[in-house]
Amino acid sequence: MNYITVISGTAIIILLSWFISIREKRYHGIARFFSFESIFILFLLNYKLWFRDPLSAHQIISWILLFASIYPVTAGLLLLKREGKPGNNFENTTILVKSGIYGYIRHPLYCSLLLLGTGIMFKQPGYIQIIIGAINVFAVFFTAKIEEKEMTARFGEQYQEYMKETKMFIPFIF
Numbered sequence: 132m133n134y135i136t137v138i139s140g141t142a143i144i145i146l147l148s149w150f151i152s153i154r155e156k157r158y159h160g161i162a163r164f165f166s167f168e169s170i171f172i173l174f175l176l177n178y179k180l181w182f183r184d185p186l187s188a189h190q191i192i193s194w195i196l197l198f199a200s201i202y203p204v205t206a207g208l209l210l211l212k213r214e215g216k217p218g219n220n221f222e223n224t225t226i227l228v229k230s231g232i233y234g235y236i237r238h239p240l241y242c243s244l245l246l247l248g249t250g251i252m253f254k255q256p257g258y259i260q261i262i263i264g265a266i267n268v269f270a271v272f273f274t275a276k277i278e279e280k281e282m283t284a285r286f287g288e289q290y291q292e293y294m295k296e297t298k299m300f301i302p303f304i305f
Contacts, residue, residue, distance in 0.1 A: 140171050151220055159278040165270035166241075169263045170248045176263070177254035189253045196250030200243045206232040207239035227286045229293055235302035237293065238275045242300040245271050275299055 144167045152160025184190055210231045211217060215224030232239045245268060252264035282290045298305055 136175065137172075140175075141168060144168055144171060152222060155220070155223065157222060157278075157281055159274045159281060162270055162274040162277055163244075166244050166248065166267050166274060169267040169270060170244065170251060173248060173251040173260060173263050173267070176260060177251055180255045189256055193250050193253035196246045196253060200246035200250060202243075203232060203236075203239035203246070204243035207243070227282075227289055227293060229296075233297070235297060237279070237297050237299055241271045241275050245300060271300075 144164060148160045148164045148167070152158070152163065208221060210228050210233060211221050211224055214226060214230060215221075215228045216226045217224050236242055248267035248271075249264055252260045252267075254260075256264075279290075279294065283294075286293075
């Protein structure tokens with residue numbers, strides 16, 4: 132792994148975390164940094180193996196997860212932009228979005244990060260990759276929990292009621 136690539140990529144992730152969330156006092160961006168960083172490290176560990184042994188079970192699982200990660204992020208971002216009436220960035224919605232994918236899960240963008248990280252991990256599921264994949268799962272979970280506190284502070288009882296109506300990441304399950 133090239134250290135310049137790791138340092139440069141990490142610096143970009145830190146800057147994006149700062150400008151999108153942290154400077155706006157949305158501290159879930161700190162936990163989300165670890166998700167982005169783990170996905171970045173997983174990619175660097177596995178990119179050379181992306182198309183090796185394409186019909187193996189782990190590659191098939193990987194591709195299913197990678198393609199599945201596209202829908203939640205796309206649907207979630209489009210709905211936030213269209214219905215959430217965001218301010219200067221998509222995270223600063225002024226209206227709680229509860230339709231579409233948000234009618235089933237509260238965190239489609241984080242669901243996408245879970246699917247993406249796990250999909251990349253499955254490209255070559257060695258011990259290091261599994262550990263880093265687990266870091267991604269924990270980071271996404273803690274990010275969602277922190278954001279739920281922020282959303283409760285922003286939307287109050289309306290968000291608490293929404294939490295009772297929907298699951299975090301997987302419709303009807305979790």
